[in-house]
Amino acid sequence: MTDKETQMITEKRVDIQVNGQACEITVPAWRTLLEVLRELGHKEVKCGCEKGDCGACAVLLDGKVVDSCLTLAWNAAGRSVTTVQGLGGPDNAHPLQTAFIEHGSAQCGYCTPGMIMAAKALLDDIPEPSLKDIKRGLSGNLCRCTGYTRIFSAIQAAAETLRQQETTS
Amino acid sequence: MNRIESPAAGTANLQLRQVGKPLVRTDSPTKVYGTAVYAGDLTMPGMLCAAVLHSDRASALLRHVDTSRAEALAGVHCVLTAADLPPSQGVMTDMPGQTGGLTKNTKQPILAKDRVRFCGEPIALVAAENAAIAEQALRLIDIEYEDLDGIYDPFDALAPGAPIIFGDDNVVASYKVRKGDIEKGFAEADFIVENTFTTQYQEQAFLEPEAALAWVDEHEVLNIRSSTQVVEHYRAVADAIGLPHNRVRLRAEFVGGGFGGKEVMTIEVWLALLALASRRPVQLVQPRERSFLSHGPRHPFTMTHRTGVSGDGKITALQIKLTSDAGAYAKLSPYILLYATVGATGPYRVDNLHIDSVSAATNNLPACAFRGFGTMQANLACEGQMEEIAKLLGMDSMEVRRRNFIHTGDANVTGQIIRSAVWSDQCATQALATLGERPTDTQTTRIGHGVACYQQSYGRIRWMKDSSEAWVGVEMDGTVIVRSAVTDIGAGQSSALAQITGEILGVPMDQVVVYFGDGAVTPLAGTSTASRALYMSGNATKMAASQVRKNLLSCVAGYFGVKIEQLDMCDSQVFIIDDPQRSIALKDCVKLCAAEGVHRHNLAIFRAPTSEGIDPETGQGEVFPDFTYGAHAAQVAVDIETGEVKVLKSIGAHDVGQAINLRAVEGQVEGSALMGQGFALCEELILKQGRLQTGSLSEYLIPTSEDVPEIKAIVLESRSGLGPFGAKGIGEPVYAPVAASIANAVADAIGVHIFELPITPEKVIKALREKESTK
Numbered sequence: 001m002t003d004k005e006t007q008m009i010t011e012k013r014v015d016i017q018v019n020g021q022a023c024e025i026t027v028p029a030w031r032t033l034l035e036v037l038r039e040l041g042h043k044e045v046k047c048g049c050e051k052g053d054c055g056a057c058a059v060l061l062d063g064k065v066v067d068s069c070l071t072l073a074w075n076a077a078g079r080s081v082t083t084v085q086g087l088g089g090p091d092n093a094h095p096l097q098t099a100f101i102e103h104g105s106a107q108c109g110y111c112t113p114g115m116i117m118a119a120k121a122l123l124d125d126i127p128e129p130s131l132k133d134i135k136r137g138l139s140g141n142l143c144r145c146t147g148y149t150r151i152f153s154a155i156q157a158a159a160e161t162l163r164q165q166e167t168t169s
Numbered sequence: 170m171n172r173i174e175s176p177a178a179g180t181a182n183l184q185l186r187q188v189g190k191p192l193v194r195t196d197s198p199t200k201v202y203g204t205a206v207y208a209g210d211l212t213m214p215g216m217l218c219a220a221v222l223h224s225d226r227a228s229a230l231l232r233h234v235d236t237s238r239a240e241a242l243a244g245v246h247c248v249l250t251a252a253d254l255p256p257s258q259g260v261m262t263d264m265p266g267q268t269g270g271l272t273k274n275t276k277q278p279i280l281a282k283d284r285v286r287f288c289g290e291p292i293a294l295v296a297a298e299n300a301a302i303a304e305q306a307l308r309l310i311d312i313e314y315e316d317l318d319g320i321y322d323p324f325d326a327l328a329p330g331a332p333i334i335f336g337d338d339n340v341v342a343s344y345k346v347r348k349g350d351i352e353k354g355f356a357e358a359d360f361i362v363e364n365t366f367t368t369q370y371q372e373q374a375f376l377e378p379e380a381a382l383a384w385v386d387e388h389e390v391l392n393i394r395s396s397t398q399v400v401e402h403y404r405a406v407a408d409a410i411g412l413p414h415n416r417v418r419l420r421a422e423f424v425g426g427g428f429g430g431k432e433v434m435t436i437e438v439w440l441a442l443l444a445l446a447s448r449r450p451v452q453l454v455q456p457r458e459r460s461f462l463s464h465g466p467r468h469p470f471t472m473t474h475r476t477g478v479s480g481d482g483k484i485t486a487l488q489i490k491l492t493s494d495a496g497a498y499a500k501l502s503p504y505i506l507l508y509a510t511v512g513a514t515g516p517y518r519v520d521n522l523h524i525d526s527v528s529a530a531t532n533n534l535p536a537c538a539f540r541g542f543g544t545m546q547a548n549l550a551c552e553g554q555m556e557e558i559a560k561l562l563g564m565d566s567m568e569v570r571r572r573n574f575i576h577t578g579d580a581n582v583t584g585q586i587i588r589s590a591v592w593s594d595q596c597a598t599q600a601l602a603t604l605g606e607r608p609t610d611t612q613t614t615r616i617g618h619g620v621a622c623y624q625q626s627y628g629r630i631r632w633m634k635d636s637s638e639a640w641v642g643v644e645m646d647g648t649v650i651v652r653s654a655v656t657d658i659g660a661g662q663s664s665a666l667a668q669i670t671g672e673i674l675g676v677p678m679d680q681v682v683v684y685f686g687d688g689a690v691t692p693l694a695g696t697s698t699a700s701r702a703l704y705m706s707g708n709a710t711k712m713a714a715s716q717v718r719k720n721l722l723s724c725v726a727g728y729f730g731v732k733i734e735q736l737d738m739c740d741s742q743v744f745i746i747d748d749p750q751r752s753i754a755l756k757d758c759v760k761l762c763a764a765e766g767v768h769r770h771n772l773a774i775f776r777a778p779t780s781e782g783i784d785p786e787t788g789q790g791e792v793f794p795d796f797t798y799g800a801h802a803a804q805v806a807v808d809i810e811t812g813e814v815k816v817l818k819s820i821g822a823h824d825v826g827q828a829i830n831l832r833a834v835e836g837q838v839e840g841s842a843l844m845g846q847g848f849a850l851c852e853e854l855i856l857k858q859g860r861l862q863t864g865s866l867s868e869y870l871i872p873t874s875e876d877v878p879e880i881k882a883i884v885l886e887s888r889s890g891l892g893p894f895g896a897k898g899i900g901e902p903v904y905a906p907v908a909a910s911i912a913n914a915v916a917d918a919i920g921v922h923i924f925e926l927p928i929t930p931e932k933v934i935k936a937l938r939e940k941e942s943t944k
Contacts, residue, residue, distance in 0.1 A: 043210035044203025046425075048376045049457040053866035056376055084203035093202070100201045101193055104832040107840065108659025109200030110207065110376040110425030138874040142866065144374055144426050145659050147839035148877045 014077035018042060019086025027073045033059070034068035037081065044085045044113045048142070055141030058114035059083050065121035067140070084113035087120060095161040096120060099154035107145035115141045119155045129159060186739060187672045188894055189886070191832035194664035195679060196423070196657060208396040208422045209380035209454040216382070217246055219443050219453035220303035222293040222310055223462050224285040227859025228319030228532040231283055231312065236293060238309040244298035245306045246447045251282030253446070260409040260438045262500045265399045267695035269634035270779070275499040277535070279409060279438055285314075286334060286497035287532055288860045289462030296443040296451045319532035321859050323494040326529040334497060335530030341495040342503030344510045346524035346582055346788035354486025354521030358477025362558050366550040367925045370854035371467035373539055374871050377425020378460035383440035384450035391444065393419045393437050398427040399696045400654045400688040402434050406441045417441070421686035427658035429538030430464040432698045433500050461864040465500050465537025466854050468493040468528070470509065472550035478558050482569040487519045491526035491547065496535035502528045504630065509543035511582050511792050515551035516593045516624040517573040522582065524788065532859045538698060540844070544625045545905045552621035552909035553924065556916055567597060570622060581624070584789040587796065589897065590887035592824040593622045597800035599883050600822040604804045608817070613810045617918025620802045621909035626793035627700035627898020628891070631780035637705035638692035641670055641713035642770030643721070645763065647741050647756030649676050651683040655694040655706040660900055661833040662702045666710045668829055669893055673714035675738025676755065692772060700797070700898030703829060705775055707893035712773035720768055724761040725753055795891045797902035799823030801842070805914040809937060812930030814915055816846050821907070822883035826890030826897035838882035838903045845907020847872045853927050
């Protein structure tokens with residue numbers, strides 16, 4: 001193969017929707033979604049281990065939670081990515097974010113963006129999770145500061161808020 | 170969002186409006202919305218990526234280091250080895266921070282020269298266009314090693330004829346305590362109980378690996394923005410590379426967990442060298458596997474207690490031997506050993522006491538600071554021994570504790586008189602009561618309850634002569650600013666300063682802005698270590714805010730024609746206490762001050778109590794400012810077929826003096842419960858001939874969400890501490906008793922004590938089999 005042919009195989013243009021915004025990037029096959037998201041400026045997606053042990057880089061890919069460090073950017077082509085900043089902000093906070101703030105669920109805060117996205121996926125699947133469901137739903141996300149208890153209680157509170165929103169809408 | 174409504178919360182705080190309440194921390198929203206910036210998130214135009222080559226031998230001569238192939242790689246800007254470094258004696262690894270006292274000035278080579286002493290020692294640095302090129306360059310560095318004999322056990326290191334790694338005899342530090350008459354004490358004893366306890370390496374496993382960015386700015390100042398617990402490292406960087414102190418500026422970002430692992434310098438000096446050599450901004454984010462090699466884990470300890478007790482459970486004599494594995498460099502090992510020595514008798518009064526402690530150098534990973542700093546290991550032995558004494562005497566172990574608890578006014582290990590409240594009994598009693606009834610055993614599970622008390626210092630060793638400065642000011646619109654170089658490592662360090670200032674100046678805490686962690690523009694505050702940040706910076710901030718309050722009120726007093734004592738501040742208003750309708754908005758009050766030329770700001774310094782050291786022969790003297798007391802209780806279920814231990818309930822009860830933010834205090838207790846559970850049951854860095862076998866988060870297992878028991882924090886407030894409003898330090902203290910309580914609960918469940926942490930299923934099964942065979 002010529003050099004040119006090699007390059008055509010190893011790099012590809014991919015379109016990814018990130019938090020509703022279309023992004024077009026050219027990336028080699030081996031680059032992870034984590035690297036690409038951070039290069040695009042999405043520094044809220046944290047890197048803790050680069051091998052799927054810690055969950056700090058968790059995002060939603062077409063609504064399902066993935067470790068972006070284990071997802072190749074090519075595999076996100078044509079798909080939609082949601083990070084914690086896409087979930088909400090000060091002006092449109094998601095009930096999970098409001099609950100994390102009010103329950104004091106963030107200490108150092110490094111696991112928080114991934115933790116919240118795992119929680120979002122959990123509540124999408126199971127709107128009324130038991131404590132056991134929550135523990136299982138977060139089992140891929142490590143936290144070293146909090147002992148998780150305030151993360152659990154925030155998720156329970158957010159689930160309740162979301163259920164109330166459901167019934168009033 | 171910060172509703173102040175719950176009367177149940179902080180009931181001891183009747184006259185306080187914000188302090189003690191579970192308010193939302195000022196750093197919470199930014200962390201939850203994903204806008205908080207950590208060192209690895211920073212970028213600059215033209216920024217290079219760094220990578221570090223760590224030794225893969227534990228003990229070897231460096232015959233040859235050839236970087237020519239790496240340097241020739243396209244995209245590589247510079248490769249540095251020891252040969253390229255300035256001729257300094259390495260980088261300071263001694264007690265960092267805002268200290269005026271003499272330290273031991275221990276150092277470590279910035280990069281290994283001629284010889285590597287541990288597996289993981291840094292050898293070469295690379296800066297390249299991107300991380301992939303930097304990694305590729307590392308693989309192109311050729312190293313020729315000549316292996317040397319190594320020592321991997323501290324007892325081998327201390328044996329006659331051992332190869333020398335450190336000093337003349339591999340002794341990194343040693344202490345002696347000689348108190349009372351030990352012979353007489355043992356003669357008076359009815360029983361003598363002797364046991365040896367061992368603990369393992371524990372990794373901090375903060376979620377954010379080491380990260381920093383360095384560049385030289387337009388004023389020829391070397392800037393470093395880093396994930397660090399210590400802003401004052403700018404001095405050590407400057408000294409190591411031969412720059413004046415005022416040409417290095419270190420700024421600490423939000424730290425994604427420290428736990429002591431970001432106390433001693435990690436990567437900052439490497440980046441400083443690369444930035445100077447390349448004249449480009451350089452960033453390093455350590456990959457997780459190299460993070461394991463870049464700080465220093467908790468020291469393994471071997472601890473022997475020989476205790477003389479009377480028939481009624483009173484300790485008559487105690488002889489303790491402590492040995493810790495320092496690894497290849499001293500780092501903070503001397504101080505950690507001192508903490509272990511002072512903490513060796515726990516919260517108990519022992520009048521006839523001998524302690525001999527030693528820290529030995531080996532070719533293992535250099536161990537360093539980790540939450541508890543030696544005290545928690547020492548406490549594990551002490552509290553395990555309490556259970557063994559109680560078992561021998563057929564007494565309740567809490568009763569044995571009660572007969573020996575230290576009280577306010579008693580002298581501790583080093584003869585220091587305890588001045589603050591000692592609520593060990595209340596804490597332990599409440600924690601145990603909260604465990605409630607025991608579930609019944611099943612055919613394969615055994616339930617156990619365990620408790621442990623502790624004594625843990627807060628604040629620096631007195632002869633470090635510690636101080637902290639803080640600046641508080643009011644803007645013309647009545648908003649408030651705090652400036653303090655305190656680092657915010659996740660426990661709410663900056664938020665607490667907002668809450669204290671808000672209390673004093675009558676401003677809602679979320680309207681106070683805290684500029685923190687900048688060695689150039691915020692007054693230096695010392696480290697966020699040693700459970701000192703709130704104690705020291707909280708006091709300095711309270712002093713500064715109080716002076717500002719006084720200045721403001723003096724102007725208002727003149728305006729209203731009243732005395733200062735007749736005025737109070739709340740909701741950004743100054744009002745007359747007996748006539749609250751007569752008030753003035755804070756912003757108008759500031760204008761009064763401005764018109765009269767009165768300072769609307771203040772810079773304060775808080776100085777901790779000092780001493781000149783301890784007597785080397787007896788170990789007597791004042792070592793710490795004060796101590797925190799409390800207890801942890803655990804309920805466990807042990808599966809006697811698999812050996813698996815499951816923690817069901819984990820209750821921490823602590824006298825925190827005064828909570829500043831109740832929710833943040835509870836968060837510390839809860840987090841410590843799970844971290845301590847990891848130390849007790851599953852966490853262990855395993856080294857084989859100095860080589861790390863568990864160097865990733867898939868091999869080094871910390872507790873996950875599925876391991877979380879029912880955790881509860883009980884917060885007691887004696888208001889007897891040296892911190893602001895009578896607060897005591899809590900970051901380390903709340904962690905000190907956790908592992909011991911779980912170990913004691915396991916012993917209670919299976920009827921046999923396991924003296925070696927972590928208590929893995931294999932050890933449980935082995936203990937059960939040995940128990941069976943001795944029946």
